[in-house]
Amino acid sequence: MTRRQAREEAFILIFEKQFNDDSLADILELATEVREFEADDYIKQVFFGVFEKLSELDSVISEKAIGWSISRISKTALAILRLALFEIKFMDDIPVSVSINEAVELCKKYATKEDAAFVNGILSTKD
Numbered sequence: 001m002t003r004r005q006a007r008e009e010a011f012i013l014i015f016e017k018q019f020n021d022d023s024l025a026d027i028l029e030l031a032t033e034v035r036e037f038e039a040d041d042y043i044k045q046v047f048f049g050v051f052e053k054l055s056e057l058d059s060v061i062s063e064k065a066i067g068w069s070i071s072r073i074s075k076t077a078l079a080i081l082r083l084a085l086f087e088i089k090f091m092d093d094i095p096v097s098v099s100i101n102e103a104v105e106l107c108k109k110y111a112t113k114e115d116a117a118f119v120n121g122i123l124s125t126k127d
Contacts, residue, residue, distance in 0.1 A: 015079040
């Protein structure tokens, strides 16, 4: 599985968790069975890491999304933002530009052009 494919699987898991009260482990186990993929170290690190650092990630999103509350951001864009911010803040082996570009590409595939522009704007904002 390529990193891009793994990132997409991680995004889908993060998105699913927003609608599912099952444990992270149960969601991951069911997803790997149903979608017939093996969760590599990257997928596990991102999926579990996003929810471990959720309040910190959402704080950054809230701070950068001036005039927007977390509840107003589409669930798709929110999952993508959380994934990308986790990579940017906690995964030194992934260049920031790659995280931003991949987030925008996920938006183009799963969301709208407006979401892609919004996500790009949030992630491109300097600290």
